[in-house]
Amino acid sequence: MRYLPHTADDVAEMLQVIGASSLDELFSSIPQDCRTKGDLKLPGPVTEWELNDMMADLAQAMAVVPDYKVFLGAGSYQHYIPATVSYLLGRSEFSTSYTPYQPEISQGTLQAIFEYQTFVALLLGMDVANASLYDGASALAEALLMAARVNGLKKVAFSSLIHPHYRLVVRTYLEPAGFEIIELPYTSEGITDLTGLKGIEGLAAVAVQSPNFIGCIENLGAAAGLAHDAKSLLIASFTEPLAFGLYRSPGALGADICCGEGQSFGIPQSYGGPGLGMFACLKRYVRSMPGRLVGRTEDRDGKPGFVLTLATREQHIRREKATSNICTNSGLCAVTSAMYMASLGGSGLRELARLNYDKSEYLKNELRKAGFGIPFSAPTFNEFVVELPVGSEAVYQRLLDRKLVAGLPLSSFYSGMANRYLLCITETKTKKDMDELVSQLRACYDI
Amino acid sequence: MKEFAGSIGLVLNEPLLFDKGKRGRVGISMPRRDVDYFPVDEELTGTGPDFPDLAEIEVVRHYTRLSTWNFGVDTGMYPLGSCTMKYNPKTNEKQAALPGFAGAHPLLPEELSQGVLKMMFELERLLVEITGMEAVSLQPAAGAQGELAGMLVFHAFHKSRGRRRSKIIVPDTAHGTNPASAALCGFTPVKVGSNDRGVLSVEGVAAAMDDDTAGIMVTNPNTLGFFEENIRGIAEIVHARGGLVYADGANMNAVLGIVSMGDIGIDVLHLNLHKTFSTPHGGGGPGAGPLCVRKHLEPFLPIPRIVEDKGSFRLASDFPLSIGKLHAFYGNVGIMIRAYSYILSLGPELKRVSQLAVLNANYLKEKLKDILHLAYDRPCMHECVFSDKLQAPLKISTLDLVKRLIDYGFHPPTIYFPLVVTGALMIEPTETECKEELDLFVEALREIVKEAAESPELLHNAPWRTKVRRLDETNAARNPRLTCAGVVERSEE
Numbered sequence: 020m021r022y023l024p025h026t027a028d029d030v031a032e033m034l035q036v037i038g039a040s041s042l043d044e045l046f047s048s049i050p051q052d053c054r055t056k057g058d059l060k061l062p063g064p065v066t067e068w069e070l071n072d073m074m075a076d077l078a079q080a081m082a083v084v085p086d087y088k089v090f091l092g093a094g095s096y097q098h099y100i101p102a103t104v105s106y107l108l109g110r111s112e113f114s115t116s117y118t119p120y121q122p123e124i125s126q127g128t129l130q131a132i133f134e135y136q137t138f139v140a141l142l143l144g145m146d147v148a149n150a151s152l153y154d155g156a157s158a159l160a161e162a163l164l165m166a167a168r169v170n171g172l173k174k175v176a177f178s179s180l181i182h183p184h185y186r187l188v189v190r191t192y193l194e195p196a197g198f199e200i201i202e203l204p205y206t207s208e209g210i211t212d213l214t215g216l217k218g219i220e221g222l223a224a225v226a227v228q229s230p231n232f233i234g235c236i237e238n239l240g241a242a243a244g245l246a247h248d249a250k251s252l253l254i255a256s257f258t259e260p261l262a263f264g265l266y267r268s269p270g271a272l273g274a275d276i277c278c279g280e281g282q283s284f285g286i287p288q289s290y291g292g293p294g295l296g297m298f299a300c301l302k303r304y305v306r307s308m309p310g311r312l313v314g315r316t317e318d319r320d321g322k323p324g325f326v327l328t329l330a331t332r333e334q335h336i337r338r339e340k341a342t343s344n345i346c347t348n349s350g351l352c353a354v355t356s357a358m359y360m361a362s363l364g365g366s367g368l369r370e371l372a373r374l375n376y377d378k379s380e381y382l383k384n385e386l387r388k389a390g391f392g393i394p395f396s397a398p399t400f401n402e403f404v405v406e407l408p409v410g411s412e413a414v415y416q417r418l419l420d421r422k423l424v425a426g427l428p429l430s431s432f433y434s435g436m437a438n439r440y441l442l443c444i445t446e447t448k449t450k451k452d453m454d455e456l457v458s459q460l461r462a463c464y465d466i
Numbered sequence: 467m468k469e470f471a472g473s474i475g476l477v478l479n480e481p482l483l484f485d486k487g488k489r490g491r492v493g494i495s496m497p498r499r500d501v502d503y504f505p506v507d508e509e510l511t512g513t514g515p516d517f518p519d520l521a522e523i524e525v526v527r528h529y530t531r532l533s534t535w536n537f538g539v540d541t542g543m544y545p546l547g548s549c550t551m552k553y554n555p556k557t558n559e560k561q562a563a564l565p566g567f568a569g570a571h572p573l574l575p576e577e578l579s580q581g582v583l584k585m586m587f588e589l590e591r592l593l594v595e596i597t598g599m600e601a602v603s604l605q606p607a608a609g610a611q612g613e614l615a616g617m618l619v620f621h622a623f624h625k626s627r628g629r630r631r632s633k634i635i636v637p638d639t640a641h642g643t644n645p646a647s648a649a650l651c652g653f654t655p656v657k658v659g660s661n662d663r664g665v666l667s668v669e670g671v672a673a674a675m676d677d678d679t680a681g682i683m684v685t686n687p688n689t690l691g692f693f694e695e696n697i698r699g700i701a702e703i704v705h706a707r708g709g710l711v712y713a714d715g716a717n718m719n720a721v722l723g724i725v726s727m728g729d730i731g732i733d734v735l736h737l738n739l740h741k742t743f744s745t746p747h748g749g750g751g752p753g754a755g756p757l758c759v760r761k762h763l764e765p766f767l768p769i770p771r772i773v774e775d776k777g778s779f780r781l782a783s784d785f786p787l788s789i790g791k792l793h794a795f796y797g798n799v800g801i802m803i804r805a806y807s808y809i810l811s812l813g814p815e816l817k818r819v820s821q822l823a824v825l826n827a828n829y830l831k832e833k834l835k836d837i838l839h840l841a842y843d844r845p846c847m848h849e850c851v852f853s854d855k856l857q858a859p860l861k862i863s864t865l866d867l868v869k870r871l872i873d874y875g876f877h878p879p880t881i882y883f884p885l886v887v888t889g890a891l892m893i894e895p896t897e898t899e900c901k902e903e904l905d906l907f908v909e910a911l912r913e914i915v916k917e918a919a920e921s922p923e924l925l926h927n928a929p930w931r932t933k934v935r936r937l938d939e940t941n942a943a944r945n946p947r948l949t950c951a952g953v954v955e956r957s958e959e
């Protein structure tokens with residue numbers, strides 16, 4: 020086996036040094052009644068070439084470009100990934116290292132993460148960002164826990180237009196610890212109805228997602244005002260960070276904590292993971308923040324360098340009193356997103372964001388012209404809801420047969436959303452793709 | 467003296483990205499604009515973040531230079547105890563990057579996702595066979611999230627029996643993530659100590675276990691590198707009082723095909739795919755922390771579960787006792803693909819992985835125990851723990867020893883952990899290091915111990931051959947500078 024370098028002579032020589040007669044004898048401290056009976060019943064070992072065939076078979080059983088046109092977003096976005104990003108990630112000095120506990124030989128990771136923290140803070144309009152959490156969903160749960168620590172309260176409110184999966188994850192994290200969670204309804208324009216916030220006492224945080232799950236831009240400024248009036252924190256969640264290349268950042272609108280999913284920035288969709296939990300907050304809350312932080316410092320000769328810092332918040336020091344239990348995060352995904360943001364630059368980010376918006380508006384317009392409904396009037400970024408005439412399930416299936424995935428059916432996520440579909444259009448969809456979608460829909464409905 | 471890997475190479479300087487670039491450059495091929503501009507609500511739009519504009523070559527050189535300041539498993543031996551820094555096979559990277567996997571949207575209809583679903587279903591079965599447990603969820607995104615999931619299962623199990631327990635037993639040798647994960651579920655950790663053999667005793671656990679205790683979290687093998695030989699007796703005590711036994715599987719690399727966790731009283735176990743199953747650590751993730759349980763706890767596993775129906779696979783969420791969802795989608799699928807590839811490539815030879823990992827650790831222990839103080843002088847599993855006791859009279863600390871090791875071209879072991887050993891050096895060579903490399907490591911430490919007596923300043927001021935020398939961590943924490951100066955400026959209202 021090519022991963023195991025020991026020859027029979029090596030094993031014999033080493034056993035002799037140890038004073039053991041066989042490899043089995045090395046395990047003599049394990050009582051007999053704890054031992055595995057017999058050998059592991061595993062397939063293989065397979066050769067590298069057999070593995071290639073097996074994995075190619077599995078990969079072929081997936082619907083992906085170029086065979087399929089997939090108009091799905093909803094928390095996972097298809098964006099072009101420059102060859103440079105994939106190529107640079109092939110530098111195994113980044114991928115095969117551990118969490119940078121030994122800073123003298125980890126300056127590559129540390130500077131890359133420090134720059135990532137700066138990128139994220141700039142993007143979200145916040146003071147500081149951490150070195151990443153697992154994904155957008157757990158980042159939101161951690162943000163709510165953090166707000167609860169800051170305010171010493173166990174009641175939170177969140178918008179029903181936060182990604183439904185994120186809301187489930189929040190419930191998993193918060194409910195066993197005895198939190199009260201209030202879910203805010205939404206308006207006919209497609210944004211969160213904040214009117215209910217006024218009468219609520221003792222609220223640690225209000226969480227709103229923008230663009231929200233159905234693609235609409237929320238009024239974060241109003242949410243911040245109401246949250247602050249109630250002496251609670253505003254948490255701004257997101258699933259599509261590219262939107263901040265066009266729309267004002269959550270920080271500029273008064274968010275105290277901003278967190279979400281960074282997959283859009285150079286990270287393959289990979290059936291939903293690994294993702295990247297981006298997490299940022301105002302400076303005054305930094306010591307309550309979960310996750311790792313990289314800070315700038317100097318070495319003995321006064322030369323600038325980077326270290327992991329403020330570790331007294333963390334589990335390996337503070338144990339059960341830590342701000343989070345997180346240890347391994349999404350380090351390599353954070354570096355990936357930094358490479359992507361560096362490649363885009365500020366100008367590229369604005370241009371790409373605008374392109375996503377215009378393409379999405381184009382499709383929205385064409386669908387409207389064809390007579391399909393656009394039920395929510397609030398502005399959107401690269402996702403929006405279309406309402407198809409009755410019988411849409413059969414139409415959706417027919418389009419699947421033609422290798423078109425016409426968005427996400429919303430009926431299983433919200434009541435009153437029968438025949439409504441969440442469509443996503445990124446730079447990867449051409450005008451031709453969109454025209455094709457519209458003409459297929461028209462053909463199905465005979466309009 | 468041998469030639470060691472550590473040397474003064476070509477160390478290039480590289481500024482921060484934010485000190486580079488010029489407005490108007492771009493490092494990406496901008497996709498074609500084939501639609502017109504549409505009106506946008508100016509009240510909602512902003513100026514966008516002020517990122518530097520860089521050309522492609524500036525980005526490539528930047529990260530290439532940064533990478534040369536890093537030490538990875540591909541650079542050299544990385545004997546970081548309890549982290550299992552084994553070789554990360556390259557074919558696994560290739561499989562995870564296949565367009566059918568990397569480009570797959572998580573909300574594709576099930577009939578269009580059969581490849582990934584089948585891979586996940588089979589990986590669960592393989593992990594069942596390897597651990598001797600009975601059901602698996604691949605959803606947790608890292609070991610600590612696996613622990614949290616395990617504690618949530620404890621909580622849900624007791625709740626389903628109409629009771630709420632407030633305490634949990636955590637040995638003093640546990641990783642910090644254990645008490646932190648337990649605390650998230652509202653459990654108060656109760657510490658128990660290990661005995662003079664470095665393992666838990668049945669009596670110690672019996673004294674701590676009561677009817678208000680949800681169970682115990684055990685790392686097995688533990689962080690001293692010993693198998694918890696009394697585990698069956700401990701499990702009996704805990705079960706008799708209605709509790710559950712959780713095993714932190716961070717150290718599973720020692721016992722693949724050797725111990726059947728399901729048969730020794732373990733109810734819940736998490737694995738680290740990025741340790742035992744060879745997926746790269748990525749400088750701090752992403753990893754994956756699958757949760758394995760016995761049959762009676764299967765109803766509590768996270769949703770969705772993967773279900774087989776006449777040869778096809780679907781995601782099912784109709785499990786009313788489930789702890790719920792932990793991840794936005796199904797966990798770190800890209801990591802699962804790598805681990806799946808690894809297990810298929812090894813097959814039944816996985817047992818040899820553990821045998822050689824234990825062989826390597828015991829070999830180092832024998833070769834080093836005359837120069838470094840061995841915390842517990844008995845055969846170890848996959849790692850061995852030394853201390854700086856013999857060097858302390860020379861005013862040489864563990865930190866000095868390992869910083870000097872860097873100059874010889876090795877990554878330091880885990881230091882000052884476990885906490886029960888003062889000045890600990892925890893060495894885990896893993897099975898992928900060959901004998902020559904281990905011998906070189908031994909020789910380096912022998913040189914260093916000699917230097918400690920003859921020229922201690924070489925150690926006090928080490929490392930000498932790195933891009934930066936020892937860094938001021940105190941000042942970093944006292945005056946945190948967490949973003950590039952002058953770039954992020956936001957006035958506090």
